[in-house]
Amino acid sequence: MLAFALRTLVKMAVTLFVIVTLVFFATRLSGNPIDFVIGEGITQEDRALLIAYYGLDGSVWTQYWRYLAAIADGRFGLSFLERRPVAEIVAERIWPSFQLLVSAVGFTLLVSLPLGVLAALYRKSWLGSAVMVVAFLGYAVPNFVIATLLVLVFSYTLNWLPVVGNGTPWHFLMPTLALSGVLVAALTRFTRNAMLDVLSQDYMRTARAKGLSEQTVILKHGLRNAAITILSVIGLQVAGLAAAGSVVIEAIFAWPGIGHLLVRSALLRDYPVLQFGVLTVAVAVVVINALVDIAYAYADPRIRLAKG
Numbered sequence: 001m002l003a004f005a006l007r008t009l010v011k012m013a014v015t016l017f018v019i020v021t022l023v024f025f026a027t028r029l030s031g032n033p034i035d036f037v038i039g040e041g042i043t044q045e046d047r048a049l050l051i052a053y054y055g056l057d058g059s060v061w062t063q064y065w066r067y068l069a070a071i072a073d074g075r076f077g078l079s080f081l082e083r084r085p086v087a088e089i090v091a092e093r094i095w096p097s098f099q100l101l102v103s104a105v106g107f108t109l110l111v112s113l114p115l116g117v118l119a120a121l122y123r124k125s126w127l128g129s130a131v132m133v134v135a136f137l138g139y140a141v142p143n144f145v146i147a148t149l150l151v152l153v154f155s156y157t158l159n160w161l162p163v164v165g166n167g168t169p170w171h172f173l174m175p176t177l178a179l180s181g182v183l184v185a186a187l188t189r190f191t192r193n194a195m196l197d198v199l200s201q202d203y204m205r206t207a208r209a210k211g212l213s214e215q216t217v218i219l220k221h222g223l224r225n226a227a228i229t230i231l232s233v234i235g236l237q238v239a240g241l242a243a244a245g246s247v248v249i250e251a252i253f254a255w256p257g258i259g260h261l262l263v264r265s266a267l268l269r270d271y272p273v274l275q276f277g278v279l280t281v282a283v284a285v286v287v288i289n290a291l292v293d294i295a296y297a298y299a300d301p302r303i304r305l306a307k308g
Contacts, residue, residue, distance in 0.1 A: 012286045019282040020275075024067055027271050028060055067275070077272035086272045090261070090280055096166050097257030100246060103172050104179040105238055112184045113230075116191025117218065120199060123192075131188065138185030144248045147178035151252070164254040175253045179246060183237045190233040194226035201225070235292030 048057075070077050076086040119131040154161045154174060162171050198204065199222060207217045247259035254260070258277055265274035 009290070012290055015286050016279070016282060020068075020071065020279060021064075023275050023278045023282075024064055025060070027269075027274055028063070071279075076276045079273050080270045081268060081273075086276045089273055090258070090276050093256060093258045093261045093277075094280065096255060097246060097250070097259065099166065100172070100175055100179065100250070100255060100257060101238070103176045104183065104246075105234075107176055108180045108183040108187055108237070109234075111180075112187035113191055113223075115184075116188045117195055117223065119188065119192040120195035121218070123196065128192075132192070135185045135188040135192075138181050139189070141181065143178050143182055144252065146181045147174065147249055147252045150174040150178055166255060171253075175249050175255060178252075179249050186237060187230070187233050191226070191230055194229035195222060198222045198226045231292055235289060238288050 067077075078084065079086055079089055082089060115131050115135070119128045119135075122128040150161075151163055151174065155163045161174055162168070163174070165171055203225075204217060204221060207221045208214075212221075246255075246257065247263060249255065250257045250259035251263055258281060262274060262277045262281070264270075265277060
C-alpha cells in the first residue's frame with residue numbers, strides 16, 4: 001500500500017510540473033500585459049521601466065526560470081493589477097470556492113445516492129422511471145441555464161434569494177443548486193447502473209438467504225460493492241468542478257472564488273495571478289484524483305493486492 005501511495009505521489013509531481021510549464025508558455029502567447037495594465041499615455045522610458053520591474057525584459061526562457069524559482073521559494077511574484085503578492089490574492093479566494101465545492105458535493109451525495117438506489121430497486125415501477133426522467137433532464141440542461149432560471153425565478157420575480165456574493169447562508173442556495181444539477185443527474189444514473197449490476201450477484205441472494213434484513217442487504221452488501229463505480233464518478237465530477245466547473249457559476253453569482261479570479265486575470269493578462277490560480281486548481285484536481293485512487297485500494301482489496 002505504501003508503494004502504491006508513493007507511485008501516486010510521483011505521478012502527481014510530474015503532472016504538476018507539466019501543467020506549470022504549459023500554463024507559463026500559454027500565457028506568454030496571449031499578449032503583453034503591460035499594454036492592459038497601464039493603457040495609453042505613458043512614455044517609452046516609463047514603459048521600459050515597468051517591463052523591467054515586472055521581469056518581462058528577459059527572454060521567454062529567462063522568465064520561465066524566474067517563474068520556477070518564484071514557485072520554489074514560495075513568492076509567486078506580484079500581481080500586475082493589485083500590486084500585491086499573488087499568494088495573498090489567491091488565498092483570499094480559496095475558501096469561498098472550497099465552500100461552494102463542498103456544498104455542491106454534499107448536496108449531490110445526499111440526493112443522488114438515495115435516488116440511484118430507489119431507481120434500481122423500483123426499476124420496473126413508475127417511481128424508478130420518474131427518477132430516471134428527472135436524471136436525464138438534469139443531465140441535459142447546462143448549469144449556466146439552471147443558474148439563469150434560478151436567478152429569474154427566485155431573485156428577479158419572487159425576490160426571495162440574494163444573487164451577488166456569499167455573505168449569508170441564503171447566498172449558497174442558488175449557486176449550490178445550479179452547480180450540483182448535472183452532478184446529481186450523472187451520479188444518480190451511475191449509482192442505479194452499479195446497483196443493478198450488484199443486485200444480480202450471488203452474494204446478494206446468499207445474504208437474503210441468511211435472513212438479513214433488506215436494509216442491511218442493500219446498504220452493507222449492495223451499496224458497498226457498488227462503491228468502486230460510485231467513487232469513480234464522484235472523483236471525476238469533483239475534479240471537474242475544481243478545475244473549471246464553477247467558473248461560470250461564480251461569474252453569474254459574482255462569487256468571490258478562484259473561478260471568478262481566473263476569468264478576470266485572463267481577460268486583463270495578469271500573468272502571475274493567472275499562473276498561480278491555475279496551479280492552485282491543478283493541485284486540487286491532482287490531489288482529488290490521488291485521494292480517489294487511494295480510496296479505490298481501501299474500498300476493493302483486489303486493487304490493493306494487484307498493486308503489490
